[in-house]
Amino acid sequence: MQITGPLIIQPAHHRDIGCGIARMDYDVIDSLDTRTDSFVEIISRKRTVVRCLPVIPSDEGKGVIRLDDLTMENIGSQIGKHVYVKKIDVSEAERVIVAPLQEIPPVMEQYLNDVLYNQAIVKEQLVAIPYFPGSLIFTVKDYTPLAQSVMITSKTKFQIENTNYYFSNNV
Incomplete structure (x- = not known):
């Protein structure tokens, strides 16, 4: 290209x-x-x-x-x-694994979808999620499907690494 x-x-x-x-x-x-x-x-x-x-x-x-x-x-x-x-060609993200850079309060997966909806990501990228009074910073650890880049959709499922949380749209 x-x-x-x-x-x-x-x-x-x-x-x-x-x-x-x-x-x-x-x-x-x-x-x-x-x-x-x-x-x-x-x-x-x-x-x-x-x-x-x-x-x-x-x-x-x-x-x-x-x-x-x-x-x-x-x-x-x-x-x-x-x-x-x-x-660059971008595929639709099915699943995204992120890890917080700091200790975080509970965050609902739907909120990640709302904030990142229609944005594209690559592995090791930092993403900022607004959260009063500032932002929560996550790094993108992995995603499926295997692609150079993926776009967050309403069907994307998130897994937050280094916590006990796993959120799904199917809940």
Whole structure:
């Protein structure tokens, strides 16, 4: 598949933070033979998958990509650094195993589905789940089916590792 870049990381606009979005030029989106709102892989020291949306008009033609802090953490990069982007195929997730990075209160699986619904993930990616007064951070340990990336659907079942919890939509 076509790889495009390098693109220079700039901070996400406030409305995009936590949404799994990367904003880039229409020319970049076209060169990937994809369309807006499709999934793309962002590649640096590590990789992650996000939805691509166009930049605002004042960013057009500048070779920038706008990413939030969590996405930068997931690719091991920071503002001002270069990344590459490629189109990626995403399968529907049947089962996802996550592990919390800190001690967590009980979390219902439906809440994970609600927050991550329609987002794509890769193994070892960090995901933030809003939980008063902040967020719970999980790492994606594994998923089925075997694929480069999977998308969370209403049928996705979660298993939270390192706790006694296993939640299913069938309960």
